[in-house]
Amino acid sequence: MAYELNGATIEHDEEGYLTDLSQWNEELAVILAKDEKIEMNDEHWEVVNFLRNYYDEYQIAPAIRVLVKALKKTMGKEKGSNKYLYTLFPYGPAKQACKIAGLPKPTGCI
Amino acid sequence: MLTIFYAVLFYVATLTFVGGLALRIYQYATTPAPLKIPTTPGPTTRTGVVFRMFREVAFFESLFKSNKWIWVFSALFHAGLLLVVLRHLRYFTQPVWFWVELIQPIGIYAGFAMLIGLIGLFIRRIVVAMVRYISSPSDYLMLLLLIFIGISGAMMKFVSPVDVVAVKQFFLGLMVFDWKPLPSDFPLLVHLSLVALLMIIFPFSKLLHAPGIFFSPTRYQVDNPREKRHIVAWAADLEK
Amino acid sequence: MTEETKTINHDEYLDPLKMAELVPGCMSELHSFEAKPEHQEKLGYPGGLVDDWHDKAIDKMGDLVSKYKGLRVFLDSCVKCGACADKCHYGMGTGDPKNMPVARQDLFRSVYRRYFTTAGKYLPKLVGARDLTEDVLDEWYNYFHQCSQCRRCSVYCPYGIDTAEISMAAREILDTVGKGQKYCNEIIGKVHELGNNLGLPDKALRATLEDFEEDLEEETGLEIKLPLDVKGADILLVTPSADFFAEPHIDGLLGYAKVFHEAGATWTLSTTASEAANFGMFIGSYENMRKVSLRIRKAAEELGVKRIIFGECGHAWRVAYSFLNTLAGPFDFLDRRYPVPQHICEYTWDLIERDIIKFDKSKNDEYRLTFHDSCNVARASRMGDKPGGQFDIPRNILKAACNHYFDMEEDTIKEATVCCGGGGGLLTDDLMDLRKKGASPRMKALSNVRKEHGVTHMAAICAICKSQFAKVMPGYDFEIDSILSVHQMVSNAIILTGAIDPVEDDDDDEIPAAAPDAAATT
Numbered sequence: 106m107a108y109e110l111n112g113a114t115i116e117h118d119e120e121g122y123l124t125d126l127s128q129w130n131e132e133l134a135v136i137l138a139k140d141e142k143i144e145m146n147d148e149h150w151e152v153v154n155f156l157r158n159y160y161d162e163y164q165i166a167p168a169i170r171v172l173v174k175a176l177k178k179t180m181g182k183e184k185g186s187n188k189y190l191y192t193l194f195p196y197g198p199a200k201q202a203c204k205i206a207g208l209p210k211p212t213g214c215i
Numbered sequence: 216m217l218t219i220f221y222a223v224l225f226y227v228a229t230l231t232f233v234g235g236l237a238l239r240i241y242q243y244a245t246t247p248a249p250l251k252i253p254t255t256p257g258p259t260t261r262t263g264v265v266f267r268m269f270r271e272v273a274f275f276e277s278l279f280k281s282n283k284w285i286w287v288f289s290a291l292f293h294a295g296l297l298l299v300v301l302r303h304l305r306y307f308t309q310p311v312w313f314w315v316e317l318i319q320p321i322g323i324y325a326g327f328a329m330l331i332g333l334i335g336l337f338i339r340r341i342v343v344a345m346v347r348y349i350s351s352p353s354d355y356l357m358l359l360l361l362i363f364i365g366i367s368g369a370m371m372k373f374v375s376p377v378d379v380v381a382v383k384q385f386f387l388g389l390m391v392f393d394w395k396p397l398p399s400d401f402p403l404l405v406h407l408s409l410v411a412l413l414m415i416i417f418p419f420s421k422l423l424h425a426p427g428i429f430f431s432p433t434r435y436q437v438d439n440p441r442e443k444r445h446i447v448a449w450a451a452d453l454e455k
Numbered sequence: 456m457t458e459e460t461k462t463i464n465h466d467e468y469l470d471p472l473k474m475a476e477l478v479p480g481c482m483s484e485l486h487s488f489e490a491k492p493e494h495q496e497k498l499g500y501p502g503g504l505v506d507d508w509h510d511k512a513i514d515k516m517g518d519l520v521s522k523y524k525g526l527r528v529f530l531d532s533c534v535k536c537g538a539c540a541d542k543c544h545y546g547m548g549t550g551d552p553k554n555m556p557v558a559r560q561d562l563f564r565s566v567y568r569r570y571f572t573t574a575g576k577y578l579p580k581l582v583g584a585r586d587l588t589e590d591v592l593d594e595w596y597n598y599f600h601q602c603s604q605c606r607r608c609s610v611y612c613p614y615g616i617d618t619a620e621i622s623m624a625a626r627e628i629l630d631t632v633g634k635g636q637k638y639c640n641e642i643i644g645k646v647h648e649l650g651n652n653l654g655l656p657d658k659a660l661r662a663t664l665e666d667f668e669e670d671l672e673e674e675t676g677l678e679i680k681l682p683l684d685v686k687g688a689d690i691l692l693v694t695p696s697a698d699f700f701a702e703p704h705i706d707g708l709l710g711y712a713k714v715f716h717e718a719g720a721t722w723t724l725s726t727t728a729s730e731a732a733n734f735g736m737f738i739g740s741y742e743n744m745r746k747v748s749l750r751i752r753k754a755a756e757e758l759g760v761k762r763i764i765f766g767e768c769g770h771a772w773r774v775a776y777s778f779l780n781t782l783a784g785p786f787d788f789l790d791r792r793y794p795v796p797q798h799i800c801e802y803t804w805d806l807i808e809r810d811i812i813k814f815d816k817s818k819n820d821e822y823r824l825t826f827h828d829s830c831n832v833a834r835a836s837r838m839g840d841k842p843g844g845q846f847d848i849p850r851n852i853l854k855a856a857c858n859h860y861f862d863m864e865e866d867t868i869k870e871a872t873v874c875c876g877g878g879g880g881l882l883t884d885d886l887m888d889l890r891k892k893g894a895s896p897r898m899k900a901l902s903n904v905r906k907e908h909g910v911t912h913m914a915a916i917c918a919i920c921k922s923q924f925a926k927v928m929p930g931y932d933f934e935i936d937s938i939l940s941v942h943q944m945v946s947n948a949i950i951l952t953g954a955i956d957p958v959e960d961d962d963d964d965e966i967p968a969a970a971p972d973a974a975a976t977t
Contacts, residue, residue: 239531242527243524243527243528246520246521246522246523246524246527246528247522247523247524248523248524248525249522249523249741249781250741250777250778250781251777251778251781252525252617252620252777252835254606254609254610254615254617254834254835254870255833255834255835255836255837255842255845255870256837256842256843256845256846256870257842258842259837259840259841259842271613271615275613277538277610277611277612277613277615278536278538278611278613280610280611281538281539281542281611281612281613282537282538282611285536285537285538289536289613336536339537343537344477345474345477345537345540345541345552345555346535346536346537346540348477348479348552348555348558349535349537349540349552349555349557349558349561350535351535351581351582351583352580352581352582352583353574353581353582353583354534354535356581416574419572419573419574420574420582421531421532421533421534421535422534423531423532424531424532424533424534424613424614427528427531427532427614428532428613428614428615430524430528431525431528431529431532431614431615431616432524432525432528432615433525433609433615433616433617434614434615438837438842440776440777440778440780440781441776441780441794441795441796442794444780444781444784444785445780445781446781446784449522450741450781453741453742453745
């Protein structure tokens, strides 16, 4: 179970999440997104970058409510909404966006 | 010869039945129940539990909620069996107790009720796909055993009567180790053999549901875990 | 909801409890991800299948049978009457005969008979006894992870046989020989390490709560707090960590905060006990369940609180109500005028009864509401003084907070409630097919009440239920935010002394609004 990138193999778990988070880079994110049938655009990157920064600081992905609030500030009310997040990441922002951002899958009763 | 065989058979059967059952009950009674797991809503007092258990044992309350057909057949069978067994007390008492005398006529109908119930359960086991799927050979055989006990019993009443006085002498004798001759009518021998067999397999089979119900934590436990701390020995050891 | 949609349409009635056609083996391949060595070892289990798994498994079975009266009695007592056969939501939804409770039990009972009963030792074929093989172990793994331990079968069994107990025992044996489930065991490891299922570190929890406080202030103009680790507070609130993270769970948490605020109570959350859930129960491990429970006691002692209250979480309430006193008691250091522990619904309902909190019900007029009884609350716990309080109290709260409340069909609620399909450690993506099928009885009952009464939303008091429904509801033409927290309804309608009227939020993120991620993350 691994992704191929420039001849290197990058391990992932049963569900496609990276086993070693430090191996993430932007090129890999594009590949991860393709697996999810997502073509990365600026808004996708905005979300992914927010998630990565948040994770750097807190060692966990943010609650979606926190993410939406942050996006409202940067992208405006129109795009900073849950609904819009779903158009960006149809299978659910946390799950898909975390995977593309190279973060571990959130666990628990969620 | 025949008398000796059946006498020994019944001693063995009785010992196995009583001893085996006593052992099981001892086991059930002494196995700890570390957690409170009554199925709720449940009674919050001991008295409430007594009522719950009574409704369960006397009226098959849970079964009634579940499936009316099974309930009807098993109620017929169990109530029938109870009356039939009580009716048979006349073979072991001299003079026959008053109330046993009284239920003699009802006992006959009860025999039919029991058979109808058993046959209903047997047909269900074959016809209903879900029940057929979960049935092992022993599940069919157990019903057949009971059915043949009922049929052989009914035959003695309605087809070829046996000398019940002699049968009674035999059993009264057995109880005081004074063996009296047993009549050799075929239905009687079948009837007695099957009953002995039933007694022997009782403590080794699913018939343990009879004592089991009284030790089922989902039914006998009081719903009061917040009011009263429940802790068993092996769990208390973890706290040391 | 318009009047037209409330018209009863009998043609479209779906029988919620209808058994799917039996298809033997149709779910036999469903194999939830197995735990990795690092997940296993944190819980004290071997990292992979051990060499002497056979003997170890049989030893463990003997050990469990001697330690659990229920297990022993249940294994001996079943007469295969079939009363339970059509009572399991996974049976109804999948049609796999091994998802009939009695058949699921028999996967275990057949082995018990072979090794522990006279009949099974000498006449295995006759009584359906069989050897424990690696295939049997796999079969256990697959089918005991298709049981949500919801206890519906135990209601209908004439002997009260509870498949949940057998399922727990089977999982405990599987763990003991090194074959654990990833979802449960990874999570229990996180609780031992970080205090909650999510793996939410203290810093993140604090930041998240501050964020919510800002939201609350913006909404109400009041300084409604979500206190963390406050020593000397009266109440310790222990709530599922999903309440800090997922939708609609968060709205429930905000509801609790408003209730505490309006009641003038001093309360606190704890970083070390930042989780109500106790998956130790799911895996049948007394030791793990105890360890997880003890940290709640420790937090209560350290913070010096007088009361412990649990948030909306189904199995957690079972562990709290039924087991906490056993596992972590006695609680002599708490104020014994209050039950230990209490459910947030008991707390809120008491305040409503005493007129301490009041509602503007019209705030919830957009909702036509029903209530889903969570399995563990319904059949394994109580609220209030009387049996059945666990059914009445949440309903009373909802009726106090909104004008339009309708129950679903009688044989799918209260003690007969059908599980959401995600309980018992099954709320994981790798079991999605099962989850959807297992939810079908509830979703059919919900569809019926929509047709009959125009119901738009369903409230629940369980983190798992909420996440699960957010995922399966779209399949039945419900929006993912049609599932609500009970305290979300409280939050919407509670009259807060001194609050400003909330500004109407006119952006349109209401439709998939709240719920989505809850659904998607697992």
